[in-house]
Amino acid sequence: MKKIAVYNGTFDPVTNGHLDIIERAAKIFDVLYVTIAIHPTKVGLFSIEKRKELLKEATAHLDNVIVDSTDELSMDYVKKVNGKVLIRGLRSTTDFDYELQYAQSNQYLNDTIETMYLMTKPSHSFISSSVVKEMASYHKELTGLVPPCVEEALKEKYTK
Numbered sequence: 001m002k003k004i005a006v007y008n009g010t011f012d013p014v015t016n017g018h019l020d021i022i023e024r025a026a027k028i029f030d031v032l033y034v035t036i037a038i039h040p041t042k043v044g045l046f047s048i049e050k051r052k053e054l055l056k057e058a059t060a061h062l063d064n065v066i067v068d069s070t071d072e073l074s075m076d077y078v079k080k081v082n083g084k085v086l087i088r089g090l091r092s093t094t095d096f097d098y099e100l101q102y103a104q105s106n107q108y109l110n111d112t113i114e115t116m117y118l119m120t121k122p123s124h125s126f127i128s129s130s131v132v133k134e135m136a137s138y139h140k141e142l143t144g145l146v147p148p149c150v151e152e153a154l155k156e157k158y159t160k
């Protein structure tokens with residue numbers, strides 16, 4: 001039986017911190033769904049389709065990664081794809097407080113699916129999509145913070 005996991009997030013845009021978690025989780029599981037969570041009330045910088053395109057390009061070197069999107073609850077999506085694990089990334093203790101509540105809520109919804117946390121590398125601990133977007137809006141250097149395809153997409157977005 002294949003070990004299937006899901007790593008979800010808004011990925012607006014995907015960062016090298018996300019990519020670090022994706023690459024490490026892809027080594028642990030046979031199949032890793034990297035899934036864009038669609039929130040009807042949130043408007044992203046990039047469309048869902050553009051985020052999927054960027055994720056596919058950034059993860060093209062990983063044969064066992066499937067890029068998808070969903071407007072379902074995480075636990076419902078994990079169950080739908082026959083997954084057993086929801087992957088989450090932690091950057092700092094600040095993330096832990098939020099993630100603890102998130103994991104407990106998910107356990108309430110479906111206690112057959114486990115949540116696995118991977119700590120990001122220290123060199124990525126300050127990277128967030130919000131920080132990257134702000135830096136890009138001021139035309140600052142993004143090398144090392146995001147995959148090259150995302151850097152190009154951000155430059156294009158902020159030069160219009």
